[in-house]
Structures are given as structure tokens and as C-alpha cells.
Amino acid sequence: MRINDIIVKKAEKQVLTNDEIEFFIKGYTSGEIPDYQASALLMAIKLNGMNDEETAYLTKAMMYSGKVLDWSWINRTIVDKHSTGGVGDKVSIALCPILAALGLTVAKMSGRGLGHTGGTLDKLESLEGFNISLSEEKFYETVKKHDIAIVGQNESLVPADKKIYALRDVTGTVNSIPLIASSIMSKKLATGSNCILLDVKCGNGAFMKNLDEAKRLGTLMIAIGKRLNRKIAVEITNMSQPLGKTIGNKIEVLEAIETIKGNGPKDFSEIIYSSGATLLQLAGKAKNEKEAILMIDEVIKNGKAYDKFVEWINAQGASEKQLTSSWFNPKYKHEIIATESGFLKINSAIDFGIVAMKLGAGRVKKEDKIDFEAGIYLNKSTNEFVKKGEVLFTLYSSKKIDKNLEQDLLKAIEFSKTPLSIKPVLAKLI
Numbered sequence: 001m002r003i004n005d006i007i008v009k010k011a012e013k014q015v016l017t018n019d020e021i022e023f024f025i026k027g028y029t030s031g032e033i034p035d036y037q038a039s040a041l042l043m044a045i046k047l048n049g050m051n052d053e054e055t056a057y058l059t060k061a062m063m064y065s066g067k068v069l070d071w072s073w074i075n076r077t078i079v080d081k082h083s084t085g086g087v088g089d090k091v092s093i094a095l096c097p098i099l100a101a102l103g104l105t106v107a108k109m110s111g112r113g114l115g116h117t118g119g120t121l122d123k124l125e126s127l128e129g130f131n132i133s134l135s136e137e138k139f140y141e142t143v144k145k146h147d148i149a150i151v152g153q154n155e156s157l158v159p160a161d162k163k164i165y166a167l168r169d170v171t172g173t174v175n176s177i178p179l180i181a182s183s184i185m186s187k188k189l190a191t192g193s194n195c196i197l198l199d200v201k202c203g204n205g206a207f208m209k210n211l212d213e214a215k216r217l218g219t220l221m222i223a224i225g226k227r228l229n230r231k232i233a234v235e236i237t238n239m240s241q242p243l244g245k246t247i248g249n250k251i252e253v254l255e256a257i258e259t260i261k262g263n264g265p266k267d268f269s270e271i272i273y274s275s276g277a278t279l280l281q282l283a284g285k286a287k288n289e290k291e292a293i294l295m296i297d298e299v300i301k302n303g304k305a306y307d308k309f310v311e312w313i314n315a316q317g318a319s320e321k322q323l324t325s326s327w328f329n330p331k332y333k334h335e336i337i338a339t340e341s342g343f344l345k346i347n348s349a350i351d352f353g354i355v356a357m358k359l360g361a362g363r364v365k366k367e368d369k370i371d372f373e374a375g376i377y378l379n380k381s382t383n384e385f386v387k388k389g390e391v392l393f394t395l396y397s398s399k400k401i402d403k404n405l406e407q408d409l410l411k412a413i414e415f416s417k418t419p420l421s422i423k424p425v426l427a428k429l430i
């Protein structure tokens with residue numbers, strides 16, 4: 001077999017076989033196939049696509065390019081959730097302990113934020129002592145004992161994705177539905193979970209900018225999961241506005257905690273209930289959505305979800321005792337005042353993500369250090385009525401705040417005479 005022939009075949013819109021795809025993944029991961037040939041094939045895939053079968057072969061080849069975790073010894077259904085990334089997305093931090101409090105076993109590997117999207121690992125590390133680098137044995141042990149652990153991506157898992165993702169980033173081939181689907185699914189499948197909820201964010205703050213694209217990606221990931229014997233559900237959720245009222249790290253952890261206690265903002269709480277209900281049904285813990293919602297409500301109201309959160313962060317090295325009123329204590333703050341009245345309309349989530357990043361909440365380059373105090377509080381969120389002179393948003397940082405950032409946010413909003421119809425959950429696919 002020759003890689004040149006495989007490139008030509010895809011460039012001529014033909015369907016690749018399992019052997020050809022495995023040959024490419026093995027050869028590229030081992031270094032036998034150079035970047036320039038891999039780039040040519042990735043571009044041919046981006047331009048000419050792949051059918052579901054080819055994408056499943058690609059996913060499987062990538063998944064087995066490294067270690068695959070084996071949970072068979074634990075004798076429990078392992079659940080996982082994954083978000084394609086957004087602004088203010090703290091869903092995992094609130095949802096995972098709620099699910100664990102309800103007897104599901106959550107074993108999750110998360111990513112860091114890059115660019116305008118925040119990462120769960122960075123948010124968790126804003127809790128002093130929280131250890132995201134558990135050894136494989138400690139990961140297994142924590143999940144067994146506490147039914148929950150969230151750790152960083154292990155280096156030995158899916159090395160093919162690491163190499164291919166870096167190459168896609170610099171060859172204009174990130175934005176390809178089969179390549180995104182195989183990248184996400186290979187990592188989820190290698191983690192070994194049986195029930196996976198994929199939260200596909202949709203809107204200008206997300207990878208998928210419109211509902212059709214999001215549905216195509218979601219449907220494809222479900223098809224891959226089915227071929228590989230996993231239960232997958234997809235929720236397409238709104239990322240045209242930031243999620244909840246906070247963007248940053250400590251500030252988002254605080255909002256997640258408030259939500260676990262039942263005091264979360266409406267849009268974020270709706271996603272927690274919806275995603276939780278989907279996973280409880282997928283894992284066979286609830287008969288229907290109504291029953292699942294009641295179960296979630298119960299552990300939020302009786303405090304078991306918060307107790308599980310505390311147990312979890314303790315198990316990974318952080319104490320809840322640090323969470324006093326001075327835990328979130330930014331040195332600088334800047335309030336943005338409304339210059340007119342009306343129902344607030346946020347037109348662009350990405351602008352909020354970029355301002356949060358510039359305040360220090362995210363990284364411009366991979367090696368940048370995060371300022372855990374930095375972020376944005378949305379005193380008013382979409383559809384709230386605002387009176388001229390009221391505080392719209394508050395910016396926080398440990399460094400002096402550039403006043404020009406105010407204009408960046410003001411150009412991303414408008415005021416409407418009537419409220420809008422905005423749904424946090426746009427579609428569910430099972």
C-alpha cells in the first residue's frame with residue numbers, strides 16, 4: 001500500500017477502505033508518513049468528505065493509536081459528557097456531581113481552554129489544590145470510591161489526534177465535519193465510557209455556527225458511537241450568547257456551585273436539567289424525562305448534589321474551606337453602564353469570550369498563564385430589561401483593566417423594545 005495512492009483516491013472522491021485508513025493513521029502516528037502527505041490527505045478529506053463508514057473506521061483507527069481505558073472490572077455503567085466548547089460553559093462542573101449524587105459513575109477527561117473558549121481543567125484548577133493529573137491507578141480508584149473524577153487528557157491516549165489536530169490547525173483543515181467527529185469521538189471512546197452525552201454548541205461563540213451544521217455533526221457522532229457499541233445522545237445548545245451570568249474561572253466555579261445548590265441562572269440551570277435528564281435516561285436510571293427531572297431536583301434541594309461536589313473536590317485534593325467570601329478577590333474591576341433602556345440583546349458570544357481572554361481568563365498562546373480572578377459578570381443577561389444608567393456588565397482582573405474593552409462589549413449588544421425568544425437547548429438527537 002502507498003500513501004500516494006490513498007491521497008489520489010480521496011482527491012478523486014472515492015471511498016477509502018478500513019485498511020487504507022488504518023495504514024494512514026499508523027504511518028502518520030509512527031512518523032513514517034510525513035506532514036506534507038498527511039496534509040494533502042486531510043485537505044482531500046475536507047474537500048470531498050467521508051461517508052459514515054469511513055468516518056467510523058477513521059475514529060476506530062485513531063482510538064486504537066494509543067491506550068484505551070478498560071472499565072470492565074468496575075461492573076458499572078460509566079458515563080461521560082463532552083462539550084464542543086463555548087463561552088461561560090461550566091456545565092461539567094455542575095452536572096457531574098449531580099449525576100454522581102444520583103448514583104451514576106462519571107469518569108471524564110477534559111481539556112484546557114484555548115482562544116475564546118474556556119476549559120473545564122483551568123476552571124477546576126482555580127480551586128487551590130485541585131489535582132487534574134491523577135495517575136491512571138488513582139483515576140480508577142477515585143472513580144470507584146466516589147463515582148466521579150475529572151482529569152486531564154492522558155498523554156498515552158489517542159496520540160494520532162494530538163498529531164493530526166496540530167496539523168489541521170495550520171493547514172486549514174480544522175473545519176471538516178468528519179475530521180471533527182473522529183477527533184472528538186476517538187478521545188471519548190478511548191476513555192472507555194459506555195454512555196456519552198455530546199453537547200454540541202451552536203452559534204457564533206462555537207465551532208458549529210448554524211443548526212444544520214450542528215445537526216450533521218451530532219448525527220454523525222451518534223452513528224459512529226452506534227457502530228462501536230456505545231450509547232450516545234446529542235444536545236445542540238445555544239452559543240449565540242454566553243452561558244449563564246459568568247465568564248472566567250473562579251467566577252464560573254462559583255456560579256456552578258450556586259447552580260448545584262439550586263440558585264443558578266435560568267438558561268444555565270435549564271441546560272443542567274436537560275443534559276442531566278438525557279444522561280439519566282440513556283444510562284437507564286430514569287424511565288422518562290419527567291422522572292429524571294424530579295430526581296435531579298431532589299438532590300439539588302436536599303443538598304446531596306452539593307455534598308457530592310465537596311466529596312469530589314476533596315478526593316482530588318481541594319478543600320471547600322477555601323470557598324469563603326474572599327476566595328474570589330480580583331484587584332481591579334470596571335463596571336459598564338447602560339446608555340439606553342430596553343431588553344438586552346447579546347449578538348455575539350465570541351466577543352465576550354475574547355474580552356474575558358484579554359482580561360486574563362484565557363490563553364492567547366498555549367503556554368500563557370491564566371489569571372483565575374479575571375472574568376466578566378453579566379449583571380444583565382439577554383432578554384433582561386435594562387434601565388439607562390444601570391450596570392450592564394462588570395469586568396474583573398488582577399491587572400489594570402484596559403477601558404477599550406468596554407467598547408468591544410458594547411458593539412456586541414443592542415437594546416430591543418420587545419423581548420426575544422431564545423432557547424438554551426436547540427435540539428436533542430438520540
Ligand code: URA
Pocket residue numbers: 084174179180181183184207
Ligand atoms: N474538539 C476536538 O476535540 N476536535 C476537533 O476537531 C474539534 C473540537
